[in-house]
Amino acid sequence: MDTVLLARLQFALTISFHYLFPPLTIGLGVLLAAMEGLHLKTGDALYRRMSEFWARVLGLTFAMGVATGIVMEFEFGTNWAAYSRFVGDVFGSPLAAEAVLAFFLESVFLAVVLFGRDKVGPVLYFLSTVLVAFGAHLSAFWIIVANSWQQTPAGFRIVGEGAAARAEIVDFWAMVFNPSTVDRFTHTIVGAWQSGAFLVVSVSAFYLLMRRHEAFAKASLKFGLALALLASLSQLETGHMSTLGVAKNQPAKFAAIEAHYEKSAPAPLHLIGWVDAKNERVRGLAVPGLASFLLSGDPHRPVTGLRAFPPQDRPPVAAVFLTHHMMVSIGMALIGLSLLGVFFWRRGTLYEQTWLLLLYLPSFLLPQAANQLGWQAAEVGRQPWLVYNLLRTSEGVSKVVPAGHILFSLLLFTLVYAGLFLVYAYLLAAKVLHGPEEARS
């Protein structure tokens, strides 16, 4: 088998699996800080029970994120050595900054949150929850900086020629705030909030349906729903801004997202569709000119299509179109679900809406799916480039690692991760079934 394909498969497997956990840590971190803040302010023991329960879930999830995260830092060098040589001068510094500025902070204060409630005062304990959430966001920021630089490189120059060519920083802040950093950071973070919020919503709905831990579940549901609504509505804006950025900075990716083939024509928006890549067309339901309208306010404005790019420079259209459209559909569903919840909350009848609680039961899967699909659209849409317009994916792979070794490690990770996934799911389910500790008098 081809080493490039195997290396890509392994990266896709390890990053997708890793990315099940950090969004939950980020989202739950925000909710935990809010719960602990209210506990500090009101002294209500219910908030403390909530924060204790969700801190356990956060701890379990964080451990999974740590265990699978170290793989990612190694993999640039093990599987993408040529890429590492090319980008190290630029890409290495945000990665090192992530470790120095965020990982230490997160690990230290998470230890206080998990084990130190009786060892520090209430204010310091609350501050620790805030710092855990802050560290998680900071870590996301630096990793998004690194990834965004691959999408929209800035603040660098190329030195050397041919195989010895490499990128060098000329302007650090232009590299950090490259054209896509801010849009992609906000979009990613808000997606992470949705993950955390809907997990809380799902578990709370489960308790309400089972008529267990009702006071706990009602309060948790409100926390979850408040963040879910805020995040889901914000996603309209952050998603829109990200798309505008893609259309401007990565036109081939944008054309793939909408499967817009014509070289320069007004672009429709497909509400639902299927790409026929062979005949370069889409079957489905489209609103003519809507994509042009969303980009520029003018439905007749021409948009650069895939045929403007030579075939070897086009991303795989069907996969990008499909993943992006599925992500957007899920996003819309999440807005609907959170609006319904807040509507009945305002009317005071939320806890009696059994049908809605039943809908909430599996809702934690939706943001997870949307996060995965969104990243697939972003990363597959960047193809065939590893660093946009600078380095092709096929040029970035390690030359000294034989295909057999990658196949071995790919199988190893598949086995280990399948096992870890089952254990994590089992322990999470056991934690939920066990429920929060009962109120102490």
Place this chain on the structure above:
Amino acid sequence: MSLDLNAVWFFLVALLLAGYALLDGFDLGVGALHLFAEKDEDRRVLLNAIGPVWDGNEVWLLTAGGAVFAAFPPVYATVFSGFYLALMLLLVALIARAVAIEFRSKQPMPLWRSFWDRAFAAGSILAAVLLGVAFGNLVRGVPVGADGEFAGAFFGLLHPYPLLMGFFALALFALHGALYLTLKTEGALLEKARGWARKAFDLFAAVFIAMMACTLFFIPRIGRALGEHPLLLLAPLAAILAVANLRRELCRGRDFQAFLSSCALILALAAFFAGGMFPALVYSLPEAQNSLSAYNASSSQKTLAIMLVIAGLGMPLVIAYKAFVYWVFRGKVTLGPASY
């Protein structure tokens, strides 16, 4: 030697790795000793002794990796792709260690607990040995082609010297971990930990002598470095003094002083190897002209300077948080509802 940015980053990377060995070293050592504790409660004490700190300690390895990537990209690329299979096994070992700590306490079934106990011990032992073998290869040198790529094969990495270094790392960390445990345990378990420390010391002392002798006799460039910079001799001397003092404190039952001696020992060894290897990061054997050094394999001066600012802002904060967390969790372990 002049202190330029390249040299600064060479020694900062060495410092990060020394910090890793100093801190996660005892976590790995506790893991290696874990199965010698037989009672469930004792094993829980062991896990909780490192529970609040092991993850932050592992971050030193991540930071060292990130620093090498940023400051010396060709080194990161050559070593990580060249040591591919060994590093994949290291990753699996570190994953096993991490999840075992978290998973073990979550269910009471004996079979469940003994499975994760074994995963914890095996992961820790394997990680210690692999890190030692990888380090031993860097000390001895590995084949590097004219293109800067690793030119050897997996089995070439299993030369006796790196294998000895792997065994040395395990013995050192087991000793360091046992000494750490003497600070965190009480009663019968404390006596047990002291017993482990004494046994680990005997084993360690033998391997230490063998490793130092082999390094001086079979690694010519270390000998040359000592000849050129006689001050460097202070480092192995300090290491020997630390070992002698460690034994003395161990006999007197002064746990904290013994642990401090093993910390000093690790720092002295780090200084010895860093000084002896400078400026080569990947020494090429047999074609020394292909070596990757702090000068021919670094990032641009601008990046090294930016990174120094990040480290200068970040590391004092890191030291402050670390001091804070060790202070909060100081003293003997007591098992509570939040414990593993």
